[in-house]
Amino acid sequence: MSHISAGVEYGIHCLLYLTPTFNQRREASVRDLAELQGVPHEFLAKLFTKLAKAGLLVASEGARGGFALARPAADITVLDIVDAIDGQKSLFDCREIRSRCAIFDPENPPAWSSRGVCSIHSVMLSAQQRMREELALWTLADLAARTTEKAPASYPATVIRWLDGRGPARGA
Amino acid sequence: MSHISAGVEYGIHCLLYLTPTFNQRREASVRDLAELQGVPHEFLAKLFTKLAKAGLLVASEGARGGFALARPAADITVLDIVDAIDGQKSLFDCREIRSRCAIFDPENPPAWSSRGVCSIHSVMLSAQQRMREELALWTLADLAARTTEKAPASYPATVIRWLDGRGPARGA
């Protein structure tokens, strides 16, 4: 199991299609996005709810409702998305082994043994900090640009047409 | 669940007591170390086996056997230990969502869609690389030094006495 969940992957992929590159009206329903990306739409709904609570998305309810980016794609970092979906979970959780040393009185370990941050824990925290710094360097706009780099020039227009062809009126 | 397992935490804590700071003869049994640190010794045995296979520890079998560091503590990094115990697991596993796009033929997605590394995956890989770089900066010797910094000057000697008082002859 990986530290950064599949939910984050699903979320980012779908968020890309809310950027102006692929979606001028900047709003789409969860179902359309999920089907476009081939991910379970009920699962994606949960993810988008989290993203909305974190202030990255705004939801409009009711028929013809959907989600849109709450701010420019260049102001949404990968770290924002990871934190919103995975909830700032830490890379390592310290169990305070240092205070379990058999030499100590189990009921009353000395104060110095648990003073400050455990040295092992502090190494893990700095590693986590490095990871977060890197994630904060990249924005949705960067990822959208890299995606269109590889794809043929006609791809964004095809996506837009596909999205416009959906919706409640598709049966009529 | 955290990405860096409890096994790594147990392992590092116990490895610290194989450094010259705490253990001049540089060898100790799994059971003694486990009881000293208050961790399950059968679980620790598995971890030490992994560390030995990775070349960080050397085992001597038989009665009075035990483990010792295979090289100086200053040459064993936290990254070495993490890789040995957790097995180089990646921070993120890409599911190639990009080739699932509903616009493509599901049986035959276009080649450009999966050319090179997924842009999202590459961000995660660089974040992981940053994390590993930080873990590689710290060695067992650093951690041992930081531990003795906080502890009273008498602590290492107390640990040594405790370890020496153990072993098969402790009943006699």
Next chain:
DNA sequence: GGAAATCTACTCGGATACCGCGTGTCCGAGTTATGGTGG
């Protein structure tokens, strides 16, 4: 007193049980645009 046999303590490896969490699914409630109906 010395050699052989036994004992003890340790490593090594596999098998297995438990449990938490990520993943995925289902369902009911609330909200709003759309289309139809009646005055």
Next chain:
DNA sequence: CCACCATAACTCGGACACGCGGTATCCGAGTAGATTTCC
């Protein structure tokens, strides 16, 4: 023609089943030093 009502489509939130992997435990086998026994 306009106001009203029913319907459809969507978000929101909780509940729950499933499976995987980390954690922990147990057991048998092999090895080597220590102890005891026997010649």
